[in-house]
Amino acid sequence: MQSFYKGTLILIIAAFFGECIEFFVNMILARELQEEGMGLYMSILPVFFLIYVIASFELHVSIAKFVAENKPTLHYNLLLHAFKLATVVVLIMCIILPLVLTFSSIMDGFHPYIKWLLIGLIPIVAFSSIARGYFMGVQQMSKIAISNFLKKIFQFGLLLVIFNLFQFNQEKSLLMAFFVLVGSEFLVFLYLFSILILHVRIMGRGTNLRTTGKHARQKLMEVSLPTMGLRIFHAVTNAIQPFLIHAALLSAGFGTVLATEHFGMLTGVAMTIGFFPAFIAHSLMIMLIPTVSEAHKKQDKEKLRILLQKSMWFTGMYGVPAVLIIYLFAEPLTALFFSSTAASLYLKMLCPYFLFHFFIIPMQAYLIGLGLVKDAFIHTVWAHIVSFSLMYILGSQSILNMEGVILGMNTGAVLITFMHYLTICKKIGISLTLTKSKQNVY
Structure with a gap:
């Protein structure tokens, strides 16, 4: 350790x-x-x-x-x-x-x-x-x-x-x-x-x-292909998201220029600020993949439990203060880009989205280490279906508009976090409180 x-x-x-x-x-x-x-x-x-x-x-x-x-x-x-x-x-x-x-x-x-x-x-x-x-x-x-x-x-x-x-x-x-x-x-x-x-x-x-070359290729591709599919899926959804948000805002009564401006506040300002602490999550992800893989190979359930426990605690220790600072100082932070009450509001509303993503990133590494890349991919697909549906349905309501879009984004982040967490706990045979489970499901 x-x-x-x-x-x-x-x-x-x-x-x-x-x-x-x-x-x-x-x-x-x-x-x-x-x-x-x-x-x-x-x-x-x-x-x-x-x-x-x-x-x-x-x-x-x-x-x-x-x-x-x-x-x-x-x-x-x-x-x-x-x-x-x-x-x-x-x-x-x-x-x-x-x-x-x-x-x-x-x-x-x-x-x-x-x-x-x-x-x-x-x-x-x-x-x-x-x-x-x-x-x-x-x-x-x-x-x-x-x-x-x-x-x-x-x-x-x-x-x-x-x-x-x-x-x-x-x-x-x-x-x-x-x-x-x-x-x-x-x-x-x-x-x-x-x-x-x-x-x-x-x-x-x-x-x-x-x-043999066949065995080596099989071992590499059974991890590489679904992981690459997951990355490509993220790239495609990231490309679709701007058009989806833009269409929702137009349906809510926004003009083309106004919709573009508010999308810029969301992605260019709010998300740029909110995802700054994510470098910690990505560093943890790089370290978790080989460590979890080694423990999984040895069927060391206790080490897997401790790793998950430490990872979650560590993420909470930096993630909660980070989003709290972002929430409290939303106005001066967004003012570094330009003065806008809408941008600071969006940043505050996105705090759950940022926090849950700080947990999602290391858990995704955990799923890769456990050989559950396909599960991670399925979770991501379902979460995006729910998220994108809510983003358009709520975002197209004139009373909600961009706030409805953000509610959809937050819902998707919560959903994928819990799907990842439940799958990991079930795989390594521990309870949701990260204690040993009586049932051996490993």
Whole structure:
């Protein structure tokens, strides 16, 4: 447990400084790109993240789980098969993606080199995810923390130098922004992959057990595919949500411009502020996946119970004060962006949404560690069906409008939290109060 606490602390500290640097990165981009350029940057960013998810094939999750569950003598052979699987993914994507980007309107209005930057991202992400997964699995979290920090500091430093030394038009400024973004990923790749190669060479000199390529692919894909499906589902729903909210507000009697303004207050201000503490939850998630996987493999129910108990207590210890501060200081916090009573009201109303998401993130890691990725996916689908339905039904009421949308969002967060929690408690055989259950359901 000591290594669990140490690894989590390292990740939290690195993530905190990374979030602070990210704030300055966004300031530089906003100053250089201006409103229209920033809008174009944000419009292409979801494409970047979607490519990132597919190219990684969520191998960092499946490799971390496999490495944590199995003896070191199996790691070498698994990594060799993972390299082959990643190569296949890279080749397929490098054939399909250029065709998609060329014959669709996605890249219209952007510099043509951005398309090639997105294509170049594919092998960088695919192979760095192998290294990331291995170091997560052996719980060498300092390397993950350093890589995340290097990425942010490189992006900030290079943007600062480029935009202070050179003057670009909007199109080339946007190109430079994406060049630096992909360049920061390349730096992470060089750092993690070079260290991984050294580890692989050392492992290759020792005694290693062999596993068939079919078995290795099966073990990796039974975790990677549903996890990637979950990430893609999140990406799709995030893309649909703005149109759903906009349609609901129009039905409530809002004009097009007014609906856009209020949506901007919700996502650009309220959610930006509210999700700032989530870097702690994501750090906990990275640490939980291999730790829970190892305990689950050994059927150590007591350790699983203690891990869940500590994770929930830790989340409550930072989550409750965080949302309380957000609620009490909603007005001055939103005033940092612009003065608006609506934005501060939305931030206050979203406090349950933020708090429950702080719990959802580590519980999702717990479900992955227990081999319940499909359950996590089903919970997410049902929660979004309920949430989106309520967001439209309540949001389209003129008396509720945006408040109705937020009520729907809060309901979805509560629902998925309890579905995750009940499933975990049932799987590891404990009561809802995190005490030992008389019934052994493990």
